[in-house]
Amino acid sequence: MTKPFKTLDDMGDITGKVVLVREDLNVPMQDGSVSDDTRLRAAMPTVLELADRGAKVLILAHFGRPKGQKNPEYSLSKITRPLTQVLGREVQFIPDCQGEAAADGIKVMRNGDIAILENTRFHPGEEKNDPALVEAMAAIGDLYVNDAFSAAHRAHASTEGLAHKLPAFAGRSMEKELDALAAALGAPVKPVAAVVGGAKVSTKLDVLNNLVARVDHLIIGGGMANTFLYARGVDVGKSLCEKDLSETAEAIFDKAEAAGCIIHLPYDVVVAKEFAANPPSVRTCNVHEVAEDEMILDVGPSAVEALGDALKNCRTLVWNGPLGAFEIAPFDTATVALAKTAAALTKEGQLTSVAGGGDTVAALNHAGVGSDFSFISTAGGAFLEWMEGKELPGVKALTI
Secondary structure (H helix, E strand, O other), X not given: OOOOEOEHHHOOOOOOOEEEEEOOOOOOEEOOEEOOOHHHHHHHHHHHXXXXXXXXXXXXXXXXXXXOXXXXXXXXXHHXXXXXXXXXXXXXXXXXXXXXXXXXXXXXXXXXXXXXXXXXXXXXXXXXXXXXXXXXXXXXXXXXXXXXXXXXXXXXXXXXXXXXXXXXXXXXXXXXXXXXXXXXXXXXXXXXXXXXOOOOHHHOHHHHHHHOOOOOEEEEOHHHHHHHHHHOOOOOOOOOOOHHXXXXXXXXXXXXXXXXXXXXXXXEEEEEOOOOOOOXXXXXXXXXXXXXXXXXXXXXXXXXXXXXXXXHXXXXXXXXXXXXXXXXXXXXXXHHHHHHHHHHHHHOOOOEEEEEOHHHHHHHXXXXXXXXXXXXXXXXXXXXXXXXXXXXXXXXXXXX
16 A cells, blocks of 8 residues: 655665755653653664665654753753663764754765754744755754654644655664554544543543544543533532533534444543542442532443444454553542543454543553554654644655
8 A cells, every 4th residue: 555655665776875864852761761662662763774874874853841942951961871772783972953064064974874963942943844954954964754643733943844854764763653543543444443542521622523433433531521420410419510511512413423423431430538558438430429528530331342342343443542540549440441442442353442642551551452452642742633633844844
């Protein structure tokens, strides 16, 4: 199948070529060490393939929020050794991402060498997508590869501008991500289900409005479900609830009905008088039996079983956000149970499952099924904007 963007397979002979590769190296640090190397490992396939094909690989990335100023605290030199360890190859460091310092660093590189360029955000023109900075970056390279989907929702010099100045290609991680997203909402096998959880409806209004027109089943969980229940006349006690969004929730119900989308809300719930681990007051009840001094903290077992049955009739699943307050037991039960059902259906080949967002990744890993979904995106803002149906500048710039 022809892809709407060029990949590394379309690059031809790149021996001796200087390839600028945009990666996401914005990793969390603790006591001077990388505390989670997921993003470094995600860069491996592209960086190693380009090096093995004889290119001089220059990695472009941002780190932290230096606000256009050079700041040693945010220097990417700190990532050189961790990336060396992950790649199993020596990684050099070049103290600028454009200009003379960059050019001098490239002169001593041999074919197959890998180097990290200094933080792109040390230049105020990066976040402004300044044409002068784009020109200066493009001047040091021959080809451009964007492998950072997690930064693709930003129209910055290194994520969008360069794609218009140099022959542009999607890296392996970007390619994998875009293929998975196309399978989930671009041209999915129907019926399609979406799980959308989280605390507040207000943060995911655009997501909900986009999805009701595109999926067959919309499963709403977390604090968001309370707002929808309240809109339907359910007394949710002292649960987290955006009562001022009742009319908005009703409008989403109407839009879903017009589109033939079934919205699933819990009819039994797990409640407690306090939000704490294993509180003595925890109980399961019908949604109409929530007391004034109780809060809904998870979806009940009967509803979870019904949701599992709904998934068994679907062929595609998009998941963003937990069903309950999964960080604290026993309010992780529903999220874990439905995640395990989705994972089992995926392993049986019945379901294509795509999930994304920080809380979602944590929840699925907590359920022990992180590796069983078809694809899990580690992108936060970019994944959310994709679910909202927005065009991502970094992706659009790669489109042929």
